[in-house]
Amino acid sequence: MDPSFRDTASLTAYIDKLRNNLISRFENLVATAAIERTDYNTTSYNALHMKDETAALIRAAEDLLSLTRQMQELWLFGQLDTLGKSVVEEKTEADARRVAELIQTLVRREEVKEGGEAGRR
Known part of the structure; x- marks a missing residue:
């Protein structure tokens, strides 16, 4: 072509x-x-x-x-x-995984803070 x-x-x-x-x-x-x-x-x-x-x-x-x-x-x-994953799709999935990991990290920190505050009371 x-x-x-x-x-x-x-x-x-x-x-x-x-x-x-x-x-x-x-x-x-x-x-x-x-x-x-x-x-x-x-x-x-x-x-x-x-x-x-x-x-x-x-x-x-x-x-x-x-x-x-x-x-x-x-x-x-x-x-x-047209059948494989595009570069944009792979980058979007990688970004989504990274965001999910960050959210899990934040949730764990909140759980630790709440657990620490409950132990002090």
Whole structure:
């Protein structure tokens, strides 16, 4: 995969570009098919234009399929790491464990203080 698509913003922009290209090619094809003039020149021009737009539509679909394939390869060969724990998740769990340990330490100190005060009475 192209290294420039490794972050979310650029990948989303590329997907939008491919989607918009696919939609515009389809709209052009439908608009060309809707022309009702039947003289020889218009008909031959429309046939050629439809052929070009069809080829462009197929190419846009192939580009989208190519991107899908690249993303599947990244996922299968482990570069996306969607199944493992993320660095953020591991750091959050480590922070949560540390906070739990500190709370337990504070609770023990309170118990010792309360026990010490009860013994003095």
